[in-house]
Amino acid sequence: MGILKIENLSLARNGNKILDNINIDFCKDRIYAVVGPNGAGKTTLGFVIMGIGDYKDFTGDILYKGKSVKNLNVYERAREGITLAWQDPARFDGLTVEKFIKSSAKDKTRKSVVDALEKVGMSPFEYLERAVDKTLSGGERKKIELASILVMKPELVVLDEPDSGIDIASLKNIFDSIRLLKSSGATVILITHSLEVLQQAEYAFLLCNGSIIQRGSIKEISGYFEGKCIPCDHKNLPEEMEP
Amino acid sequence: MNVKNLYKIANIHPAINDKGTARLAINKNKIIDSNTVPGLTIKSKEIKDGVDINIRLKENTIVGNPVHLCFGVTDRQAIQKIIINISTGKNSDISIFAHCIFPNATDVKHIMDGKIKVGKGSKYSYFERHIHSKNGGITVTPKARIILEEGARFKTEFELLKGRVGILDIDYETICKKNSVMEMKTRISGTGNDIIKIKEVGNLIGESARGVLISKIALRQNSTAEIINKLIATAPYAKGHVDCNEIIQDNAVASAVPIVEVRDPKAQITHEAAIGSVDTKQLQTLMSRGLSEDKAISLIIEGILS
Numbered sequence: 293m294g295i296l297k298i299e300n301l302s303l304a305r306n307g308n309k310i311l312d313n314i315n316i317d318f319c320k321d322r323i324y325a326v327v328g329p330n331g332a333g334k335t336t337l338g339f340v341i342m343g344i345g346d347y348k349d350f351t352g353d354i355l356y357k358g359k360s361v362k363n364l365n366v367y368e369r370a371r372e373g374i375t376l377a378w379q380d381p382a383r384f385d386g387l388t389v390e391k392f393i394k395s396s397a398k399d400k401t402r403k404s405v406v407d408a409l410e411k412v413g414m415s416p417f418e419y420l421e422r423a424v425d426k427t428l429s430g431g432e433r434k435k436i437e438l439a440s441i442l443v444m445k446p447e448l449v450v451l452d453e454p455d456s457g458i459d460i461a462s463l464k465n466i467f468d469s470i471r472l473l474k475s476s477g478a479t480v481i482l483i484t485h486s487l488e489v490l491q492q493a494e495y496a497f498l499l500c501n502g503s504i505i506q507r508g509s510i511k512e513i514s515g516y517f518e519g520k521c522i523p524c525d526h527k528n529l530p531e532e533m534e535p
Numbered sequence: 536m537n538v539k540n541l542y543k544i545a546n547i548h549p550a551i552n553d554k555g556t557a558r559l560a561i562n563k564n565k566i567i568d569s570n571t572v573p574g575l576t577i578k579s580k581e582i583k584d585g586v587d588i589n590i591r592l593k594e595n596t597i598v599g600n601p602v603h604l605c606f607g608v609t610d611r612q613a614i615q616k617i618i619i620n621i622s623t624g625k626n627s628d629i630s631i632f633a634h635c636i637f638p639n640a641t642d643v644k645h646i647m648d649g650k651i652k653v654g655k656g657s658k659y660s661y662f663e664r665h666i667h668s669k670n671g672g673i674t675v676t677p678k679a680r681i682i683l684e685e686g687a688r689f690k691t692e693f694e695l696l697k698g699r700v701g702i703l704d705i706d707y708e709t710i711c712k713k714n715s716v717m718e719m720k721t722r723i724s725g726t727g728n729d730i731i732k733i734k735e736v737g738n739l740i741g742e743s744a745r746g747v748l749i750s751k752i753a754l755r756q757n758s759t760a761e762i763i764n765k766l767i768a769t770a771p772y773a774k775g776h777v778d779c780n781e782i783i784q785d786n787a788v789a790s791a792v793p794i795v796e797v798r799d800p801k802a803q804i805t806h807e808a809a810i811g812s813v814d815t816k817q818l819q820t821l822m823s824r825g826l827s828e829d830k831a832i833s834l835i836i837e838g839i840l841s
Binding site: 345365366367369374375376378381382385387391440441444 | 837
């Protein structure tokens with residue numbers, strides 16, 4: 293059953309196509325990966341799905357549960373069940389981890405915050421009272437952001453480079469949380485250029501220069517990704533697309 | 536206003552019957568409650584439009600419970616002058632909460648003129664908590680000159696808990712002797728046509744003296760803020776930091792002037808100042824969790840002012 297349908301999505305800036313006629317159907321309760329080199333348009337695609345930033349002038353449509361969300365702003369989309377985690381999460385001076393996580397929680401009890409922190413591998417009593425500021429590493433903020441998503445109980449989650457800044461020991465917690473999101477009924481879209489993250493998905497899309505140039509199983513995409521697309525300066529096109 | 540109501544507004548009503556808690560309550564220029572503890576002398580006398588207060592702490596005295604000073608004005612229009620002289624003997628420790636309560640003010644002037652001397656090796660904390668009326672009909676002008684003797688530690692925080700700022704004009708200057716430590720922090724949210732002026736000066740004149748000046752200001756509508764934070768280091772190994780963070784929305788105007796002066800090559804002072812609107816990434820992160828724009832902004836500002 294489809295949850296998100298991206299139809300003929302194109303976005304241009306200064307005459308350059310950032311996203312070029314993207315068509316994807318995302319099914320419910322699945323984990324997807326959108327892979328590709330830096331500058332391929334992966335993060336932009338995530339932002340367009342969430343409605344973030346200056347990316348509203350695209351052509352085509354985004355249908356969530358069969359309805360267009362094109363005209364909904366960020367928080368309206370979030371209230372429908374869509375959310376996004378940033379590659380480099382924001383810092384919040386003075387805002388405690390507990391308040392930050394509670395602000396997005398359906399269940400606003402301390403217990404739900406504690407549970408979420410434990411799920412991402414953080415000691416609640418070490419972090420609850422700390423501020424989500426520069427005293428935390430990028431990896432710690434990443435895990436806290438994921439905890440804030442777990443308590444939100446979303447139906448569609450875009451995770452931009454979920455392994456960025458994460459140490460090897462914590463990577464398992466991140467991957468467990470991704471599976472937890474899926475088992476609780478969410479569709480997860482992983483934006484990544486990491487093969488390890490790609491392995492967590494069930495289906496993947498290869499994005500290059502704003503276009504989906506390959507879609508298929510993880511095996512198919514990872515083989516292609518490993519063999520031909522790094523570094524991808526758009527010369528290493530798939531065989532069938534090569535001139 | 537009776538003392539019970541004053542303490543209730545200040546949320547310190549359990550202190551009213553506690554013989555172990557030193558306190559002084561003033562309504563306009565009337566002394567309505569007073570209590571002291573061993574080693575601490577509080578003398579006060581009513582003057583025209585205010586009160587003259589002398590507080591002395593003996594050397595080697597640690598005051599266990601915070602001392603509460605309540606300065607209230609229940610009239611709509613009034614002038615309240617507080618002349619306050621505080622000194623602590625060496626190796627003593629005291630924490631003072633000043634509750635400044637003006638719930639009905641339409642034209643109230645609260646003027647404070649303070650002289651504080653913190654003795655050698657002593658610790659002194661002063662937390663100023665304000666409750667103002669909703670319409671901001673108040674002018675608050677706290678002025679203090681503070682001397683920290685060798686090894687003394689001084690900390691002050693100014694915070695508006697409720698109501699509108701009105702006009703606020705803070706003028707604090709500290710002299711920090713050898714190995715002393717000073718921290719001055721101000722957290723204020725301005726709205727309407729509030730006017731906020733803060734001038735905080737720290738003179739690090741003693742070897743290894745340290746000082747931090749922190750201002751966190753949020754402004755909305757037509758409010759304005761002018762922050763002058765000045766740290767001067769004239770002794771070796773003196774260290775200081777100035778941090779000013781102002782968030783503005785609507786037609787608010789903010790200016791920050793961090794002045795850093797170092798006159799000894801072994802001293803070091805750093806500063807950071809940021810003025811701007813609410814950070815877009817912070818805002819969109821919270822909105823992507825389902826918070827409306829207004830709620831997200833409030834939460835971001837709450838964090839900054841915390």
